[in-house]
Amino acid sequence: MFPNHATTVNENIKKHNENVDKNIPSAELIDFLYDNDLPEGVDVSLASLSARDSVWDTHRLHTSYVSKIYALNSEFERYSERMDECSGFLKFGYNEDDGLVLKQAGFCRVRHCTTCQWRKTLLWKALMYQTYDRIIQTHPTHRFIFLTLTLKNPPIDDLRETLQHMNKSWQRLIKRKEFMAAVKGWVRTTEVTRPKDPKDKDKKYKRVCPITGNTHAHPHFHVILMVDPSYFGRNYIKRQRWQELWADCLRIDYMPQVDIRTVKPKKGADDDGMRGAIAETLKYATKPDDITHDAENPRSRDWFYELTRQTYRLRFVATGGLLKDALKQDDDITNEDMIDTGNDDETTETDDRRLNFTFYESKGGYMYNPNHNE
Structure with missing residues (x-):
């Protein structure tokens, strides 16, 4: 039993922060x-x-904030109660x-719980990285492209009706001849955001549209396509053709926005760009902000509230072809x-020891x- 004051604890924490990798507390401190x-x-x-685990605070505080929003509507009080209990304690080995x-934690599994979404995306990314490592061994000449589809x-x-459509x-x-000729596997996720202000020039942090931000939604697909080497030759599909194909499949009379780009490393990066593409695809279904x-x-x-109703029990992840078993479904x-x-x-x-950390909103x-x- 150490003395009944904080000096010894603070000195040990200070020593840890000064002399040890902040992500790995020393055995002596533990x-x-x-x-x-x-x-x-x-x-x-x-x-x-553990500096790397500070992210738990960020996500769990946001979960508390979303819980408070749900608590203001009696229809969603049960969601609020579940989120209040989510990851209330963490036990580490x-x-x-x-x-x-x-080693131990309990999660609420509410779709829009930030903490649960974060843990799911970590799992999906890990599974996709593992799948990618296997695929490039068996299909070394295949390439990957990143496709975004909107309307x-x-x-x-x-x-809900729009997402089903x-x-x-x-x-x-995916049944079109051009698609089948070039694409050998795919992973598709759905994201729904608030419409952004078209007059905002900041491309990275666009502000919500003041006119439609509370009345409309911006649903879109993020897709990783695994393509045959012939895609960059006889089976190449230009961006305009992707637009035409998507418009025809949507059965609409206008050209939707489509983005298509080859997955390649960023300047100075030490990987082939796939980690960035995977991270962009497997992210939150709706941004916390x-x-x-x-x-x-x-x-x-x-x-x-309407977003919650409209997306109830919808699946936001799909896979096919050689990537069919790459991810687990939510359920x-x-x-x-x-x-x-x-x-x-x-x-x-x-x-075998389990060190317990409890979430205290009042303490941040x-x-x-x-x-x-x-």
Whole structure:
């Protein structure tokens, strides 16, 4: 038992931060925390022990914010209650190679819970990286392209019908002769955002459209296409032709916006560009900022409530061809999958101790709580 004051704890944390990789707390520090009681009034945050795990605070605080929005509408009170319980505690094991390794947590699985979406995207990315590593061994000459498909922004009340129409249109597209000749596998995700202000010149952080931001939605597909080498020769499809094909499959009388680009490394990057394409494809179904945008405004909240109704039980991930089994569907993802997201760079074997961190919104994140250690 150490002295009844904070000096010893603070000195150990300070020593850790100054002399040790901040992502990997030393074995001595972990032993010290596990074997001793915390003095009254002393908080040890997860972020102070493991800098890489500070992201838990960011996501969990956002989950609390979304929960409060749901709580304002009696229709969604149950979602709010589930989100309040989501990842309320995290229990970590320890090894000297990777530091703290998550071993226990409970997730709410509400579609728009930021924490759950984050854990799912980590899992999907890991699965896709593994699939890609296998595919390039068996099909080394194949290439990958990144495709984005859109259409005119529908009223938010028509979103469900629009998404169903887009899915049927996609099924028509993949049966087209030109598509089948070149594309040997694909991974497609759906994203829905608020319409952005066309007058905003900032391309990276576009502001929400002041006219349609609370009345319409911007649904679009992000697709990774695995193409035969012939795609860059006799089977090449120009951007204009992609537009024509997508418009025809949508059965519309205007040219929709389509973006098509070859996956290639960015300048100075040490990979082939696939990680960036995977990250762009397998991201949030709806950006957190779009969910909480102008949340004090009842009309803005109503947009989010209607988004929740319109997307209920819809699938936002699809795969086909040689990439058909690349990802797990939402319904097939288990709580254990969301704990161990499949990061091959991390050694998951740890000691038998479990260090507990509890989420305290009032304190801004996760704090060490030895009362629930194992």
